[in-house]
Amino acid sequence: MVEQFSVYESLFEEINQLIKSNINMYVIGGAVLLYRDMKPATKDIDIVINTKSEFNELVKVLKQMGFKSFSPLIGGYQHFKLNEQLQRNDVHIDIFLKYLFYFTILLNVSLRVFFSALFGV
Numbered sequence: 001m002v003e004q005f006s007v008y009e010s011l012f013e014e015i016n017q018l019i020k021s022n023i024n025m026y027v028i029g030g031a032v033l034l035y036r037d038m039k040p041a042t043k044d045i046d047i048v049i050n051t052k053s054e055f056n057e058l059v060k061v062l063k064q065m066g067f068k069s070f071s072p073l074i075g076g077y078q079h080f081k082l083n084e085q086l087q088r089n090d091v092h093i094d095i096f097l098k099y100l101f102y103f104t105i106l107l108n109v110s111l112r113v114f115f116s117a118l119f120g121v
Contacts, residue, residue, distance in 0.1 A: 001041040002090060005034050008045055011091060018061045023054040044092040055083065055097045062086050062093065 002008065008031055026049075030042030049055040063069070067086035084095040 001043055002031075002034065002045075003041040005031070007091065008035075011045075014065055015058070015061055018064055019057065021054075021057060023058055024050055025054075025058070026050075044094050046094045046096070048096045048098070050098055052097065055095065058095065059084055059086070062088075067091075067093065 008027075025047050027045060027047055029044075029046035030039055031045040033039035034042045047058075049058060059069075063086070065088065067088040070085050070087060082094055083097040084093075086093045086095070
């Protein structure tokens with residue numbers, strides 16, 4: 001469980017140092033609630049990626065950082081359309097490629113605005 005959003009801020013700084021191209025990431029779920037002080041802790045960070053190339057780049061970088069994959073089909077996750085689960089120590093990341101709970105995430109949805117407000121970009 002992660003109890004401080006600064007863990008995720010450090011994670012994104014580390015990703016930023018290794019990433020070779022721009023990636024549009026949408027952070028959703030418990031991590032956002034943790035950021036907003038609406039939840040005391042979260043078990044993971046949920047990220048939605050819009051393109052396969054961005055997805056591949058992010059997964060490659062996370063593995064370079066020491067994250068290990070494990071089966072996305074455990075614990076009833078099949079219906080979430082979860083594409084990748086990675087873990088390093090206490091940090092657990094769920095990555096969804098374009099779809100989340102059978103809803104398509106489009107580039108021009110309010111998540112982009114929310115992400116901008118959340119991370120100031």
